[in-house]
Amino acid sequence: MCEANAYFKSNGQEVLFMESVDVIEPYEDGLKLVDIFGRQKFVRAKIKDMTLLNHRIVLEETVGFKHDTE
């Protein structure tokens, strides 16, 4: 399937933040990510880049890293 994994770039490393992301909704202060099971996370980050064929979303923090668990 065509979901993607969301990673944070941290000290040159990529850290997995959320797997199997289907829906991405940007907001003023961050992003809502919803996975294929309907689980949601809100994160104060923006999209750095995405490569859909590689199922990759790379995020970068915006204002102080705070994320909701679902």
Added chain:
Amino acid sequence: MCEANAYFKSNGQEVLFMESVDVIEPYEDGLKLVDIFGRQKFVRAKIKDMTLLNHRIVLEETVGFKHDTE
């Protein structure tokens, strides 16, 4: 494959902007979109939402609609 089509919402209608998008790179003033053939477009828009399983990227204009053809 897992590329997606990019649409603009215009007067309640969705207008196809670019097919088979693989890479998305947000910039301060817009987005660079690259398709599976390597063709690039830059557009003064931001992502409204994305549903990867439906291969859909919905864009919304930011400052005056200007897009580069590749």
